[in-house]
Amino acid sequence: MTSPVESGPDKPVVQKPVAKKSQKVSSHKLLDWKLLLGVIAVGGLLVLSLYTGVYDVRGAEDGSTMFAVTRIPRTVALMLAGAAMAMCGLVMQLLTQNRFVEPTTTGTTEWAGLGLLFVMVLFPGASITMRMVGAVIFAFIGTMVFFAFVRRVSLKSSLIVPIIGIMLGAVVGSISTFVALQANALQNLGVWFAGSFTSVLRGNYEILWIVAFVVVAVFVVADRFTVAGLGKEVATNVGLNYDRVILLGTVLVAIATGVVTVVVGNLPFLGLIVPNIVSMIRGDDLRSNLPWVCLLGIAIVTVCDLVSRTIIAPFEVPVSLILGVLGAAVFVALLLGQRRRMS
Numbered sequence: 001m002t003s004p005v006e007s008g009p010d011k012p013v014v015q016k017p018v019a020k021k022s023q024k025v026s027s028h029k030l031l032d033w034k035l036l037l038g039v040i041a042v043g044g045l046l047v048l049s050l051y052t053g054v055y056d057v058r059g060a061e062d063g064s065t066m067f068a069v070t071r072i073p074r075t076v077a078l079m080l081a082g083a084a085m086a087m088c089g090l091v092m093q094l095l096t097q098n099r100f101v102e103p104t105t106t107g108t109t110e111w112a113g114l115g116l117l118f119v120m121v122l123f124p125g126a127s128i129t130m131r132m133v134g135a136v137i138f139a140f141i142g143t144m145v146f147f148a149f150v151r152r153v154s155l156k157s158s159l160i161v162p163i164i165g166i167m168l169g170a171v172v173g174s175i176s177t178f179v180a181l182q183a184n185a186l187q188n189l190g191v192w193f194a195g196s197f198t199s200v201l202r203g204n205y206e207i208l209w210i211v212a213f214v215v216v217a218v219f220v221v222a223d224r225f226t227v228a229g230l231g232k233e234v235a236t237n238v239g240l241n242y243d244r245v246i247l248l249g250t251v252l253v254a255i256a257t258g259v260v261t262v263v264v265g266n267l268p269f270l271g272l273i274v275p276n277i278v279s280m281i282r283g284d285d286l287r288s289n290l291p292w293v294c295l296l297g298i299a300i301v302t303v304c305d306l307v308s309r310t311i312i313a314p315f316e317v318p319v320s321l322i323l324g325v326l327g328a329a330v331f332v333a334l335l336l337g338q339r340r341r342m343s
Contacts, residue, residue, distance in 0.1 A: 038295045045302045052306055055313040061269050077200045077208055081264045084211035084256040086297025087218055087290065089271020093247045094148065094229035094286060099279075099334065100162040102271030103139075103257045104327075107169030109268075111142025112254075112261040113193055114176045114301045128262065135256030142172065143250045159335070169216045171269045177340075180271020188266055195265035195320025197305055208263050214256045215294065222287035225249060229284065266320050272298060276334060300326075 050071050057063040057071060089102035103109045115138025126134075148207050149164050180189040216227070228235050228245040235242040260267065274296045278289050304322040311317060 002095055011295060022157075035291055036103055040300070042295050042299050045299055046075050049078060049302055049306060051308055054067070070200075073202045074197050074200045074305075075204045077197055077205050077264060078305055079195075079298050080208040080211050081216055081260045081267060082270065082298040082301030083294035084208075084260055085267050085270040086203065086274035086293045086299075086300075087215055087271075088256050089254045090217060090275040090289065090293050091249050091253055092224060092271065093275050093279075094225050094284070096161060097229060097231065098148075098161045099163065099276055100159070100272065100277075102255065104169070104266070104270075105162040105269045106143060106146045106251065107167035108139050108143050108146070108174040108257050109261060109266050110169040110176065111145075111191070112136070112139040112177075113256045113266070114138050114142075116192060116262055117176050117179055117183075117185065117189060117264070120188070121179065121185065124135055128204060128207055132210075132259055132262045135169065135262050136255050139258040139261070140250060140254035142168070147246065147250065163325065172209040191265075192261070193266045193320075195267050195323070196316070196318040197264060198306075198316055200263065205263055207259060209257045209261050211320055212253050215290070217252055219287065219290055221245075222290060226284070229286075230319045239296070253271075265318075267301065268320055268324045269331060270300065270323060272329045272334075274300065275325055276330070292328070 050067070051057065053071065054313070055063075055066055055070075057067040060066070085103065088108075092101045092106065093099055110137040115134040115136070116131050118138070119131050119134035123130060146165055146168060149168065152160055153160060153164065176189060180186045202236070224240060224245050227238060227240050228242055228284055230248075232242045235245070274293050275289075278292045278296060282292065301319065301323070304326065305319045307322050308317045308319045
């Protein structure tokens with residue numbers, strides 16, 4: 001996008017589509033009846049999640065206890081993790097101006113897993129808070145490394161940027177595997193990256209509530225992220241400190257990714273699927289899109305979790321397996337769509 005200062009004699013031509021885009025974004029209301037219907041639909045899925053499982057919480061003698069210890073925490077974790085990872089994808093896509101970027105395709109998740117592994121190796125009896133801190137710090141470092149690589153790449157096509165992130169993630173994943181092999185923790189590493197809500201119980205998931213505050217923080221500074229998504233030159237011209245906004249976005253994404261990785265594990269492609277679907281329908285205004293992104297993220301994670309619980313009942317498959325298949329299909333569809341538009 002060309003900034004108004006650099007437009008020169010072509011200034012009217014450049015400003016015309018920008019104004020049109022802003023009108024499209026501002027035409028959507030933050031709260032409307034469609035959003036209410038979405039809340040009701042997602043609420044129905046969450047109620048279904050509460051009563052889906054092998055154990056009969058309604059007929060068993062200790063059903064109420066199991067309901068409070070397992071079903072409620074699991075459903076709350078679905079809400080928080082789904083909303084957080086979808087939101088992370090939306091923020092990262094705006095800040096990088098790339099539709100194919102999210103924590104899975106930038107290596108952020110792999111860095112969070114490496115931080116978790118280091119804490120567990122150095123401090124075997126570490127609390128969940130210590131593990132979270134380690135995951136968040138490494139996720140922040142990894143995301144900053146990704147941004148540093150992207151800034152140094154001269155060819156910044158929509159496909160090169162996620163390829164860089166996937167390559168970085170593969171390198172970090174190899175380091176994690178090596179460290180886990182040396183520390184005899186390879187099996188634990190596989191469990192951490194599985195991405196499953198099976199082990200979510202009362203007493204070990206409450207730390208996930210941190211991501212709710214992250215979502216609120218993103219909503220508060222949503223307009224700044226939206227302006228930063230127009231590019232450094234445009235953001236600077238309107239008086240925005242672009243580097244500070246990038247740093248803030250990186251911190252919020254690192255916190256959400258680190259916390260979700262510690263409690264749930266890897267949820268691949270969620271941040272890729274949801275923002276692209278919402279943006280195709282509603283445009284790129286983060287503030288008005290954020291409730292829809294959170295709702296759709298919760299809905300997709302909940303549906304995938306229900307499938308994982310019932311597809312081979314009474315056993316469960318990791319929800320990351322279902323998400324990976326779905327996300328890979330959407331990723332390929334987006335790539336093909338991008339290729340058709342370029343041709």
